[in-house]
Amino acid sequence: MTELPLLLLHAFPLDARMWDPVRVPLAERLRVITPxxxxLGRSPLPETGREPSLDDAARDVLALLDKLAIDRVVLGGCSMGGYLAMAVLRQAPDRVGxxxxxxxxxxxxxPEAAQARLDVANRAEADGVTGWLAEQNLPNLLAGTASPDVVERVRGxxxxxPPSGVGWAARAMRNRPDSLEVLRQNDIPALVIVGEQDAITPLDAANVMVGALPDPxxxxxxxxxxxxxxxxxASVAEAILGWYPIS
Structure with a gap:
């Protein structure tokens, strides 16, 4: 038996560099893929003419697995990356171990959160993101105890x-469906990680997912x-490695 590769999907409004601090300890044991x-980041925004949807982003993930000739992965995501992981699970549960x-x-x-996402998308597309998006998000993204280095890394x-990618992602998140039934239907090992001081998706939200998952x-x-x-x-890497399933 060998351990499945680990594919990690990043948060909004960041890119895959957010995984750099956990990459080294995880990569000592696992194949780690962070698109x-x-x-966002270095990934282009295709012109589809369709309303933004995480279903399209999920197809991107599946196309990447096909390109890498990987049948199944352990799929992880932080914040928006979690929404996308659930969209992948909805489309191709056989690819998720x-x-x-x-x-x-x-x-x-x-409704109020959906409107706030639309407001972010409209402003990013009209004004760009520099000078306001970080200031608007940092107080909720990080605990008050976060180090200045972490604050500046997230700000950077x-x-x-790219403003167009921020707008697309905000609209796609706004359009996403409830995924609790998707979690109930897939009997796979699942790890739910939550920051004790998470102001956006607190412990209550984590416990809702734990209650829906068959093997949490x-x-x-x-x-x-x-x-x-x-x-x-270090704590996140330890939690992942202590839990990690084999294929």
Whole structure:
């Protein structure tokens, strides 16, 4: 028996560099794959003419697995990456041998949250992202105990994102469906990780997913907010490696 590769999907409005702090300890034991999602980082934003949907981003993930000749992975995602992981699970459950949901939730947006995403998309597309998107998001993304280095790293990642990709991703998240039934239907090992001080998807949201999953493990990361892989990388890596399933 060999361990499945680990594919990690990043949060919004960041790119795959958010995984750098956990990559080294994870890569000592696992094959780790961390793509940029469409329109963010170095990934292009295809012109489809369709309404933004995480279903299209999920097809990107499956196309990457095909390109790499990988049949099954353990699929993980933080925040938006968790939404995308659930979209992949909805489309191709046979490709997912385990699930890691980090600081995310399985429910759809309430109307006020959906409107806030639309406001972000419109402003990013009209004004760009520099000078406001990081300032708007940092207080909720990180715990008050986050180090200045982590704050500046997150700020730099946000400022580097293409406005068109930020707009597309915000609209796609706004359009996503509830995924609780998807979690109930897939009897695979699942690890739910949540920062103790996560203000966006707190422990209550994590517990909802734990209640829906047939085979869950919950890890609460002390003194961390919504971006646990950046705020407490050693604890996140330890949780993943201590749980990790084999193929």
């Amino acid at each position: 940029d999602q469409r329109g 385990g699930l890691i949901l980090i600081d995310t939730k399985a429910t759809a947006d309430a 990642l946000i400022d580097a994102q 493990t919950l890890a609460v990361i002390p003194d961390a907010g919504h971006l646990t892989p950046l705020e407490a990388p």
